[in-house]
Every structure is written in C-alpha cells, then in structure tokens.
Amino acid sequence: MQILFQQVLTQIVGFLLLLWLLRKYAWGPLLQSLEDRRNQIATEQSDIAASKESVVRLQGEYEAKMREIKQEALLKIQEAILEGQKVAKDITTSARKEADAMLEKGKENISREMVLAKIQLRNEVADIVIATAAKVIRKELNAQKNEALVLQFMDEMK
Numbered sequence: 001m002q003i004l005f006q007q008v009l010t011q012i013v014g015f016l017l018l019l020w021l022l023r024k025y026a027w028g029p030l031l032q033s034l035e036d037r038r039n040q041i042a043t044e045q046s047d048i049a050a051s052k053e054s055v056v057r058l059q060g061e062y063e064a065k066m067r068e069i070k071q072e073a074l075l076k077i078q079e080a081i082l083e084g085q086k087v088a089k090d091i092t093t094s095a096r097k098e099a100d101a102m103l104e105k106g107k108e109n110i111s112r113e114m115v116l117a118k119i120q121l122r123n124e125v126a127d128i129v130i131a132t133a134a135k136v137i138r139k140e141l142n143a144q145k146n147e148a149l150v151l152q153f154m155d156e157m158k
Contacts, residue, residue, distance in 0.1 A: 128156065 132153050 128153065 132149065135149060
C-alpha cells in the first residue's frame with residue numbers, strides 16, 4: 001500500500017477547507033443560536049425568580065391587608081355593639097323618665113281628685129248638717145226625737 005502524498009495532501013486541504021467553512025458559516029450561527037438560547041433561558045429563569053419574589057411579596061401584602069380588614073371589621077363590630085348598648089341605655093332612661101312623669105302626673109291627679117272629693121264631701125256634710133239643723137229646729141227637742149234624728153242622719157251618711 002502506497003500512500004499517495006498528493007491525495008493525502010488534497011484530503012488534508014479539503015478537510016481544513018471544510019473545517020474553515022463549517023467554522024465560518026455553520027459553527028458561528030450554531031454557537032450564536034446556542035448562546036442566544038442560553039441567554040433566553042437565563043432571562044426566563046431570572047424572570048421566574050422575580051415573579052416568585054413578587055408573588056411572595058404580594059401574598060405578604062394580601063395577608064397583611066386581610067389582617068387589617070379583619071381588625072377594622074372587629075373594631076366596627078365593637079363600635080356597633082357599644083352604640084347599641086348606648087341606644088338601649090338611652091331608650092331605657094327615656095322610658096324610665098316617661099314612666100316617672102306618668103306616675104307623678106297620676107299622683108297629682110289623685111291628689112287633685114282627693115282635694116276635690118274632700119271639698120265635695122265637706123259641702124255635702126255642710127248641706128246635711130244644715131238640713132239636719134233645720135229639721136231639729138222645726139221639731140221639738142226631746143231625747144227620743146233627737147236620737148231618731150241622729151240615727152236617720154247616720155243612715156243618710158251611709
């Protein structure tokens with residue numbers, strides 16, 4: 001076997017030419033596309049990490065806002081309870097005052113009616129005494145008639 005030097009040289013030159021062509025036209029774009037893909041993956045990973053941080057931050061803000069809303073709701077409920085108790089106390093106080101006023105008015109009415117009844121009773125007693133005195137004067141004064149008049153007066157009083 002004889003090595004043909006010219007053929008080997010031609011193959012070496014062809015191989016180097018092929019290598020140079022591949023490097024210039026194939027490897028460059030191929031390496032550039034691999035580099036672009038690596039950069040894209042790195043960018044997406046950093047975007048994902050930023051998104052995760054954003055989600056964690058937003059979740060923390062959401063939970064803080066929910067706690068704040070819950071606190072405000074509890075505060076409003078407590079305020080409503082206190083306002084309700086105040087209104088109930090005001091209503092009770094008002095009703096008590098009205099009841100006291102009605103009771104006092106009733107007592108005044110009773111007192112007034114008692115005074116009127118006493119005046120009327122005094123007038124009736126005076127009329128009865130005058131009528132009895134007139135009867136006594138018209139009749140003769142003796143013990144039996146006097147006793148009968150007193151008994152009659154007492155019956156009329158009943």
